[in-house]
Amino acid sequence: MAKGSIVAGCLAPHPPHLVYADNPEQNEPVSEGGWEQLRWGYERLRDSLKDVEYDVIVVLSPHWQTYVGTHFIGVEKCASKSVDPVFPNLFRFNYDLTIDVDLARAIHDQAKSEGMSVKMMENPDFRVDYGTIVSCHMVRPEWDKPIVSISSNRGLSYYSVEVMQEMMLELGRSTAKAIEESGKKCLLLASNSLSHRHFVTETNPPEDMSKEHITSHAMHLWDMRMIDLMRSGKSQQIINEMPEFCEQAIAESDGGALTWLLSAMDIPSQPATLHGYGTIIGTGNAIMEWPCHTWGEQ
Amino acid sequence: MMSGEIVKSLIVPAHPHPVLCPEKNEGWQNIRDAYDEARRQIEESDADLIIIYSTLWPSVIGHQIQADPNPEWVMVDADFHDLGSIHYSLRIDTDFAHAWNKANISRGLESRTVAYDGFPVDVGSVVALELLNPDNRIPAVICSTNVYSNRSETTVLAKACMDVVKSQGKKAVAVSVMSLSNRMFTEPIEPHEDRIHSLKDDEWNRKILEFLSEGRLEDIGQLSRTIHNQIRVKKVVAFKPMWWLSAMNDNRNDLTGEVLAYEPIHGAGAAVVVLNPESNGTGDKEYDEDDVEFYGGDRDVLDSKGDEPAIQVSNSGPALYDPVEGKNAVNTNKAPKPVGAYPHARREGDLIYLSGVGPRQPGDNSIPGGPIKDKNGNPLDYDIKAQTRAVVENISRILEEAGSSLDKVIDVTSFLVDMDRDFSGYNEVWAETLGKIGPTRTTLAIRALPTPIAVEMKVIAKA
Numbered sequence: 102m103a104k105g106s107i108v109a110g111c112l113a114p115h116p117p118h119l120v121y122a123d124n125p126e127q128n129e130p131v132s133e134g135g136w137e138q139l140r141w142g143y144e145r146l147r148d149s150l151k152d153v154e155y156d157v158i159v160v161l162s163p164h165w166q167t168y169v170g171t172h173f174i175g176v177e178k179c180a181s182k183s184v185d186p187v188f189p190n191l192f193r194f195n196y197d198l199t200i201d202v203d204l205a206r207a208i209h210d211q212a213k214s215e216g217m218s219v220k221m222m223e224n225p226d227f228r229v230d231y232g233t234i235v236s237c238h239m240v241r242p243e244w245d246k247p248i249v250s251i252s253s254n255r256g257l258s259y260y261s262v263e264v265m266q267e268m269m270l271e272l273g274r275s276t277a278k279a280i281e282e283s284g285k286k287c288l289l290l291a292s293n294s295l296s297h298r299h300f301v302t303e304t305n306p307p308e309d310m311s312k313e314h315i316t317s318h319a320m321h322l323w324d325m326r327m328i329d330l331m332r333s334g335k336s337q338q339i340i341n342e343m344p345e346f347c348e349q350a351i352a353e354s355d356g357g358a359l360t361w362l363l364s365a366m367d368i369p370s371q372p373a374t375l376h377g378y379g380t381i382i383g384t385g386n387a388i389m390e391w392p393c394h395t396w397g398e399q
Numbered sequence: 400m401m402s403g404e405i406v407k408s409l410i411v412p413a414h415p416h417p418v419l420c421p422e423k424n425e426g427w428q429n430i431r432d433a434y435d436e437a438r439r440q441i442e443e444s445d446a447d448l449i450i451i452y453s454t455l456w457p458s459v460i461g462h463q464i465q466a467d468p469n470p471e472w473v474m475v476d477a478d479f480h481d482l483g484s485i486h487y488s489l490r491i492d493t494d495f496a497h498a499w500n501k502a503n504i505s506r507g508l509e510s511r512t513v514a515y516d517g518f519p520v521d522v523g524s525v526v527a528l529e530l531l532n533p534d535n536r537i538p539a540v541i542c543s544t545n546v547y548s549n550r551s552e553t554t555v556l557a558k559a560c561m562d563v564v565k566s567q568g569k570k571a572v573a574v575s576v577m578s579l580s581n582r583m584f585t586e587p588i589e590p591h592e593d594r595i596h597s598l599k600d601d602e603w604n605r606k607i608l609e610f611l612s613e614g615r616l617e618d619i620g621q622l623s624r625t626i627h628n629q630i631r632v633k634k635v636v637a638f639k640p641m642w643w644l645s646a647m648n649d650n651r652n653d654l655t656g657e658v659l660a661y662e663p664i665h666g667a668g669a670a671v672v673v674l675n676p677e678s679n680g681t682g683d684k685e686y687d688e689d690d691v692e693f694y695g696g697d698r699d700v701l702d703s704k705g706d707e708p709a710i711q712v713s714n715s716g717p718a719l720y721d722p723v724e725g726k727n728a729v730n731t732n733k734a735p736k737p738v739g740a741y742p743h744a745r746r747e748g749d750l751i752y753l754s755g756v757g758p759r760q761p762g763d764n765s766i767p768g769g770p771i772k773d774k775n776g777n778p779l780d781y782d783i784k785a786q787t788r789a790v791v792e793n794i795s796r797i798l799e800e801a802g803s804s805l806d807k808v809i810d811v812t813s814f815l816v817d818m819d820r821d822f823s824g825y826n827e828v829w830a831e832t833l834g835k836i837g838p839t840r841t842t843l844a845i846r847a848l849p850t851p852i853a854v855e856m857k858v859i860a861k862a
Contacts, residue, residue, distance in 0.1 A: 168583050168632075169478045169665065182517040186543075187459050189515045218586040226473040226484040228519065252477070258632045259585055299459045301547055302509050382459070 102284040107277065108155045108394040110366045111146060112331075112359065112373075113290040114386040115162065115235035117185045117192030119143065122308060125242065129193040135308025142377015142388040143239040149374070150240070150288070153394055157201045158241060158248045159208075159276065160290040163356030164232030165252040168259070170218030171272060172252040173205040176225055185231045191307060196234050201247040204283050208249065211282075212275040217268065218254075236292035246288075251276075253356040262344040262355065269357035270340075273364020280365075289365055291358035295327055296320035296350035296385035303382070316383035323350040324378070324385035331373040331389050336363045353384070366391055403564040405647055405676060406444050408573045408654070409437055410611070410640075411531070412669035413455050413523030418530060419482040423590040426662030426669075433660030433671035434530035440673060441531060441572055448492055448571040449532055449539040450560060452643045455523035455576065458543035461509025462556055465541040466496040470518060474525045478583075479665075487525045492538035495563060499540065502559035507694035507763055508552065523576035531574070550623075550642045555694040557646030573647040575640035579604040579661075579668030580630035588665065596666035603630045604668040608661055611672050614654035614679045620645035630668075644674075650690070653678045692733060693762040717849050719764065731800035734793050735759035738849045743797045746862055751801050753858040755814070758789030759850060761796075770851035771816065779851075783824035786854050791832045794858055803860050808838045812857040818844035821853055 120128050122135045165172070177200050185192035205221070212219045233250050251272075256265035280287050298316040315321045323346060330339050339346075340360060347355040354360065363369070369391055376388040412430060416423075421431035441449070456463070471488045496512055503510030524541045532539060542560075545552065564571050580600035595601040603626065610619050619626075620641045627638035648654060655678070659671040717738045722730035728742035729751065737743070737754065744753045758767055768785030772778050795805045811833060815821050822842070829840070838858075848855055 165477060167478050169585060169587060172478075172480075184515055184517045184519055186456060186519050186521070189513050189518055193515055193517065220481075220587065222480050224475050224480040224484060227475045227480050254585075255632075259582070299547075301459060301461060301545070303460045 105280040105283045105285040105287065106393070107280060107289055107366060108153050108286050109150060110289040110362050110391040110393060111240065111291070112362070112387055112389040113236040113240055113292055114294045114388065115164065115232035115292045116294065116381040116384070116386065117188050117231055117235055118307065118381050119239055120194065120235050121191040125238070127195045130191055132308045133306065135310055136313070136379055136381060139377050139379040139381070139386055139388065142379070145376040146240065146388050146390055149376070149390055149392070155246070155286040155288045157204055157285055158237055158246050158288045158290060159204070159251070159280070160233050160236055160248055160292055161251040161253060161358040161361050162230050162232035162236065162292040163253040163353055163358060165230040165250070166255055166356075167252040168255050170220050171212065171254040172220045172222050173209045174200050174227070174229070174250040175202050175205055175221035175223045176200060176227065177202050179227075179229050181228050183228060183231045183234050192231055192235070194231070194234055196229060198229065198237070198244060199247040201249050204279065204285060204287075205249045207279040207283055208251070208276050211279040212272055215271055215275055217271060217275070232292045236290050240288070240290060253358065256357065257347065257355045262347050265355070265357050266340060266343055266360045269360035270364040272357075273361045276361070276365045277367065289362055291362035293353040293356055293358045294381070294384045294386045295324045295352055295354070297353040298351050298383060300383040313380055314383070315380045315385055320350055320385055323352070324387065328375055328378065328387050328389070332375055334370045334372040336368045336370065339363065340368070366393060369393075371396055403567055403569040403571065405564065405573050406446050406570045407441065408616070408644055408648060408674040409531070410575050410577065410644070410670060410672040411437070411527050412578055412664060412667075412671070413453070413526055413576045414578075414664040414667065414669065415476050415479055415482055415485060415522060415526055416664050418485055418526055424593055426593060427590070427664065429660045429662050430664070430669050430671060431530070436659050437671055437673055438531050438533070441537070444572070445570050446537055446572045448495060448564075448569045449528070449537050449574060450571050451524050451527060451539060451541040451574050451576060452544065452640055453521050453523040453527075453541060453576040454544050454640055456521040456541070456543040457546045459546060461511065462503060462545050462548075463543040464496045464500050464510065464512050465491055465514075465518070465520065466493050466500075466512035467491060467514040467518060468493050470520050472517060472519065474520065474522060476522050485525055485529060487520060487529065488535070489520065489528055490535035490538050492540050495538075495567060495569070496540050498563040498567065499542070499560055502562045503556060505767065506555050506559045506692070508555055508559065527574055527576045544639065548639065550639070551691045552694050553639050553642040554646040555691055557643050558692065561647060573644060575644045577640045579607055579670055581632050581667050582630065584666040593663045593665060595663045595668055600630045600668060604661065604670070608658045608670060608672065611674065612656045612658050613681070614656040614674065615652045616641070616648055616654055616674060617645045617650045617652045620650065648674070648676070653681050655679045690733070691762065693760055693765070695763050729797065729801040731797060733761055733796040733800065735761050735764060744801055746801060749862050751798065751803055751860045751862050753794065753797055753860070755855045755857050756790055756793050756797065757848065757850060757852045757855045758786040758793065759852065760789065766852055771853050772851045781853060783821040783853055784828050786852060787825045787828040788832070790854055790856050791828070794856065798860055801862065803862055805833070806836050807861040808833060808836055808858055809861060810859040811838050811840045813840065813842040814845045814848065814855045814857075815842060816845060816847055816853050825854055
C-alpha cells in the first residue's frame with residue numbers, strides 16, 4: 102500500500118456569515134450577500150484545489166469544545182440540522198455527511214499510543230458543530246468527500262498556551278503518522294479565525310458591509326503579522342509567538358487548530374498562499390493554503 | 400401591578416450525570432435527590448415561572464432569550480456523549496421572553512429573542528428543566544450569558560428581568576445553572592474515582608456554600624472575581640451568574656439559604672442550593688459596587704441599534720447639573736440630573752419636599768415612552784403611561800434615598816403639557832400607583848417643560 106499523505110493544509114475560518122452570504126439551499130436564512138473578499142477567497146482556494154486528488158477532509162474545529170481529552174466522531178452517517186447558538190438568525194443548516202470512521206479511529210489510536218487523552222464519539226444523536234460544517238462547506242460545497250471531525254481540547258483553558266501547543270503538536274504528529282499509514286490522501290483544515298474580538302451589536306441587515314471592520318488597530322497588526330509569517334514559511338515562529346498572539350489578539354487559534362495543522366505538516370518552511378483576508382463582525386479571518394502536494398519528498 | 404416577586408432562587412449544576420446515570424455514583428445520586436427536593440419545593444410554592452440563566456449558553460450579540468414556545472430536540476453533551484441522549488420538549492413563556500427582551504433594550508442593553516426550529520438548547524438548561532420541571536407544569540424562560548458582559552451589564556439584565564416579573568405579577572423561581580469550581584479531570588475516570596479536583600477547589604467550594612447557607616448571596620457576588628481567579632478554568636464565561644442572581648434578589652445578604660447537596664461531577668464542584676426570600680434576621684449588606692439602573696457601555700460600536708429602539712435618548716434640551724448639596728439636601732444618582740442648580744429634595748422637619756420630578760432616566764437621560772418632540776422641535780408620538788410610570792419610579796427612588804418611601808407621599812402637584820391628549824393615560828397610571836396610597840392631588844395644564852417630556856410632579860412626603 103502506498104503511503105498516505107497530506108495534499109494540502111488550510112486555514113479555513115468558520116464564521117457562519119460566509120454560508121449565510123452564499124445562500125446555499127441547505128441553509129434556511131437568505132441574504133443580499135456580503136463578506137465578498139472572504140467568499141471570493143474561498144473561491145480561489147477551491148480553484149487551487151480543484152485538480153488535487155484527495156480522499157478525505159480532516160478538520161479540527163474550536164466549536165466542538167471538549168475538556169476531557171480530544172474526541173473524534175465515530176459515527177459513519179451524520180445527518181441533522183445545525184443551528185448556530187450565537188447567530189441562529191444566520192445559520193440553520195441541514196447537513197448530511199459521511200465520516201471516515203476508519204481514519205478517525207486510526208488517528209485516535211495513534212494519539213492514544215502516544216499517551217494522549219482521546220475518545221471516540223459514537224452517539225448517533227450527536228450534532229456536528231457548526232464550525233466543522235462551515236469550514237467543510239466553504240472548501241468543498243459538493244459534500245462528496247468523507248470527513249474526519251476532531252474536537253478542540255481546551256488545553257489552554259486548563260493549563261497554558263504552551264501546554265495546549267505541546268498537546269496539539271503531538272496530535273499533529275499522530276495525525277500525520279496515521280494518515281501516512283492509512284494510505285489515504287488527506288486535506289487538512291484548521292477551522293479558526295485569527296484575532297477574535299467581536300462587536301457585540303449586529304447591523305440590520307447583518308450583511309451591511311459599511312459597518313464591517315477590524316475591532317482595533319492592534320488586532321489588525323497581529324493579523325497581518327501572522328499572515329506574513331505564514332506567507333514567509335516561518336511556521337516555527339508562529340508557534341513561538343502563539344502565547345502572545347492568543348493573549349493580545351484573543352486569537353481563536355487558542356483552540357489548537359492552527360498548531361495542530363502546522364505540526365501535521367511538520368512545521369513547514371514552505372510559504373503558504375493567502376487566498377483572502379477579511380473581517381467578520383470585527384474578527385480577523387484569513388484563508389491560507391499550504392500546497393503540500395507540490396513540495397515533493399522532504 | 401407591581402405584585403411580582405422572586406419566590407425562590409436556585410443554584411444547580413449543569414452536567415448530565417444526574418439525569419442520565421445517577422445510579423453509577425453515590426454523589427451523583429445525591430445531586431439527583433437534591434434536584435428532586437428542589438423540584439418538590441418549587442411545586443409546593445405558588446411559582447408560575449422558572450427563569451434560567453445558563454453559563455452554558457454563551458452569546459456575543461448582547462443577550463439572547465429563548466422565545467420558541469416549545470423547543471424540542473435531542474441533546475448530547477459535547478464531552479459526556481457516551482452517557483446517552485436527553486430528549487427535551489420545553490414549555491417557554493413567550494410573553495415573558497418578549498417582554499424581558501423589550502425591557503433589556505429599554506435599559507440600554509443589546510438583546511434579542513430566538514425562536515428557531517432545532518435551536519440547540521444548552522445542556523445546563525436542559526438538565527435543570529428536566530429535573531426541576533419534568534412535566535412542564537411551570538413555563539420557563541432561558542437567557543444566555545454574554546461572553547463580554549461585566550457586572551454592570553449583568554446587573555441591568557437582572558433589573559430588566561425584574562421589571563417584567565413585577566409588571567406581569569409573576570411568582571418566579573430564579574435559577575443559575577453553573578458549577579462552583581469547574582475544573583474537571585482531563586482524562587476519563589471511573590465513576591467511583593470521582594472527587595473534587597483539588598483540595599483548594601474543595602475548600603473554596605465549601606466557603607462559598609457556607610456563605611450561601613447563611614443567605615449571603617451578595618457577598619458571593621462581590622467575591623465573584625476572586626472566586627473565578629481561584630477555582631475556575633478560564634472558559635469564556637466567568638463566575639457571573641452570582642452577579643445576576645444577586646441582582647435578582649435586590650443584592651440582599653439576608654436571605655434564607657439551604658445547601659441540599661454538594662458533590663463532585665467529574666472533578667467539578669456541583670451543588671444544589673436553595674435561597675428563599677424570607678430574611679434570616681441577620682444584618683443585610685455592605686453594598687459597595689456600582690448599582691446601575693441602565694447600561695451605558697460601549698455597546699453601540701457599530702452605530703446601529705436596529706430600526707426602532709424602544710426608547711429614544713433625547714439629545715436636545717438644557718444642560719444638566721449635579722444636584723446641589725447643602726444642609727438637609729437629599730440627592731441620589733438613582734434619579735435624573737437636575738436641569739438647574741437645585742437638589743433632588745430637601746428635608747425640613749418631618750417633611751420632605753421634592754423638586755419637580757420628570758420621567759428622564761438616570762445615567763443616559765433617556766425618556767421612557769419617548770420624547771414629545773425631536774431636536775428640531777417636530778412633534779413625536781409618545782407614551783404618556785410609560786412617562787408617568789417613570790415619574791413615579793423616580794419619585795420612589797428619591798424618597799428611598801431620603802429614608803422615606805412612596806407610601807408616605809401626602810401631596811402631589813402634577814403638570815401636563817397636553818391635558819386633552821394625556822390626562823386619561825396619566826390618570827390611569829396614577830390610579831395604579833399613587834392613587835392606591837391616597838395623597839392629595841392637583842393637576843395643571845402648562846405650555847412646556849424644560850426637557851421634551853409630557854409630565855412632571857411636585858411632591859411632598861412625610862420623612
